[in-house]
Amino acid sequence: xxxxxxxxxxxxxxxxxxxxxxxxxxxxxxxxxxxxxxxxxxxxxxxxxxxxxxxxxxxxxxxxxxxxxxxxxxxxxxxxxxxxxxxxxxxxxxxxxxxxxxxxxxxxxxxxxxxxxxxxxxxxxxxxxxxxxxxxxxxxxxxxxxxxxxxxxxxxxxxxxxxxxxxxxxxxxxxxxxxxxxxxxxxxxxxxxxxxxxxxxxxxxxxxxxxxxxxxxxxxxxxxxxxxxxxxxxxxxxxxxxxxxxxxxxxxxxxxxxxxxxxxxxxxxxxxxxxxxxxxxxxxxxxxxxxxxxxxxxxxxxxxxxxxxxxxxxxxx
Numbered sequence: 001x002x003x004x005x006x007x008x009x010x011x012x013x014x015x016x017x018x019x020x021x022x023x024x025x026x027x028x029x030x031x032x033x034x035x036x037x038x039x040x041x042x043x044x045x046x047x048x049x050x051x052x053x054x055x056x057x058x059x060x061x062x063x064x065x066x067x068x069x070x071x072x073x074x075x076x077x078x079x080x081x082x083x084x085x086x087x088x089x090x091x092x093x094x095x096x097x098x099x100x101x102x103x104x105x106x107x108x109x110x111x112x113x114x115x116x117x118x119x120x121x122x123x124x125x126x127x128x129x130x131x132x133x134x135x136x137x138x139x140x141x142x143x144x145x146x147x148x149x150x151x152x153x154x155x156x157x158x159x160x161x162x163x164x165x166x167x168x169x170x171x172x173x174x175x176x177x178x179x180x181x182x183x184x185x186x187x188x189x190x191x192x193x194x195x196x197x198x199x200x201x202x203x204x205x206x207x208x209x210x211x212x213x214x215x216x217x218x219x220x221x222x223x224x225x226x227x228x229x230x231x232x233x234x235x236x237x238x239x240x241x242x243x244x245x246x247x248x249x250x251x252x253x254x255x256x257x258x259x260x261x262x263x264x265x266x267x268x269x270x271x272x273x274x275x276x277x278x279x280x281x282x283x284x285x286x287x288x289x290x291x292x293x294x295x296x297x298x299x300x301x302x303x304x305x306x307x308x309x310x311x312x313x314x315x316x317x
Contacts, residue, residue, distance in 0.1 A: 020111050023111055023112050023115070024111060024112070024115045027062065027112045027115040027116050027119070028115060028119045030058075030116075031058075031115075031116050031119045031120055031123070032119070032123070034054065034058070035054075035120070035123055035125045035126065039054055039125055039126065039129075041125070041128075041129035041132075041157035041158060043129075043132075043154055043155045043156075043157055043158040044154060045133065045154070046133065047129050047130060047132050047133025047154050047157070048130050048133035048134050049133075050129060050130070050133075051126045051127065051128070051129030051130025051131070051132075051133070051157075052126075052130045054120075054126045054129075055117065055120050055121075055126040055127065055130060056117075058116055059112075059113035059114075059116045059117050060113070062112040062113045062116055063109050063110065063112070063113045065109075065112070066108065066109025066110065066111070066112055066113070067105065067109050070105055070108065070109060070309075071308065071309045072101060072105055072267070072305065072308045072309060073105060075265065075267060075308050076098065076101050076267060078265070079262060079265065097267075100300060101267065101300075101305075103302070104302040104305050107193075107196070114185070114189055117182075117185065118182050118185050118186050118189075119182075120182075121178045121179065121181050121182030121185065122178075122179055122182040122183070123178075124174070124175040124178035124179055124182075125157070127174065127177070127178035127181070128156065128157050128174040128175055128178060129157045131174050131177065131178070132153050132154050132155075132156050132157055132174060133154055137174075138150050138153055141153060156174060200301070200302050200303050201303065203301065203303075204301065204303045205270060205272055205301055205303075205304075206304075211303065214277055214304075214306075214307075215306055217277045217278070218277065218278060218306060218307055221277075221278055221280065221281075225280070232255070235253070236253060236255060239251065239253055259289075260283070260288065260289065263279070263283050263289040263294070264279045264280050264283050264289075265279070266279055267300065267308055268297075268300055268304065268307040268308050269297025269300055270297060270300050270301060270304055271293075271297045274293065277307070278307055279307075282294060
């Protein structure tokens with residue numbers, strides 16, 4: 001039992017890393033299935049298009065899915081342009097606000113697409129097919145050779161033995177090129193991720209332990225919000241159903257107004273002068289959001305992006 005509890009504690013402490021690892025493993029497994037079962041290079045003039053589609057299009061779809069399952073995407077967009085109000089009343093401010101949110105969102109959404117591309121390049125099937133139909137690579141690898149070389153090059157994905165007869169000593173084989181690009185991509189992404197994380201943490205407005213406390217608070221607040229919201233909704237539904245069947249007038253029942261919901265649904269803005277851990281915390285301590293202080297806030301640092309992500313399991317729809 002102690003071992004099980006220890007394993008659970010480990011998963012909770014490292015849920016972000018484990019989540020990204022799971023996404024990467026599932027993406028890698030999907031790529032292996034696609035390249036082994038679905039992918040069949042035509043080995044003709046359509047190599048470039050066919051190989052490029054399998055390399056890029058699934059990665060683009062995974063990027064879109066990454067945006068769709070991110071809570072902040074829908075928190076940013078929902079209610080941002082209602083019909084009764086004009087959209088983008090302040091273009092510069094709106095653009096800055098969107099960019100600050102979109103950059104970290106894109107970084108998170110890019111985990112699966114980059115995994116797909118990296119694994120595909122290491123396996124080399126897609127790149128070998130696309131590169132064999134690329135005119136630039138054909139001219140480089142078949143330089144000072146007969147026209148027959150171009151015809152043989154497009155057939156390399158279907159016949160590995162042709163690679164030795166076509167490749168010259170000046171150029172690596174298509175498979176080797178693909179693997180080198182794959183390792184370079186992995187190394188580049190890891191380096192950029194490490195440097196970005198270090199910079200973000202260095203410019204963090206709060207200390208390490210306060211950040212851990214903040215994350216715990218955000219998680220607990222969301223759990224309590226879900227519980228209370230379910231109880232409140234169930235009670236309101238029960239009152240309305242009883243009034244419907246009993247033909248009576250409903251008793252007064254307090255629910256948040258549309259304005260109140262809009263206030264707590266806004267993206268969190270960090271204010272270095274005040275210590276609020278969420279929009280609900282800020283709402284409660286600024287006279288239900290009626291104080292001038294409620295609208296104040298500095299830029300939301302990327303390190304505090306978790307504040308708007310109520311729970312890791314929420315899809316955002």
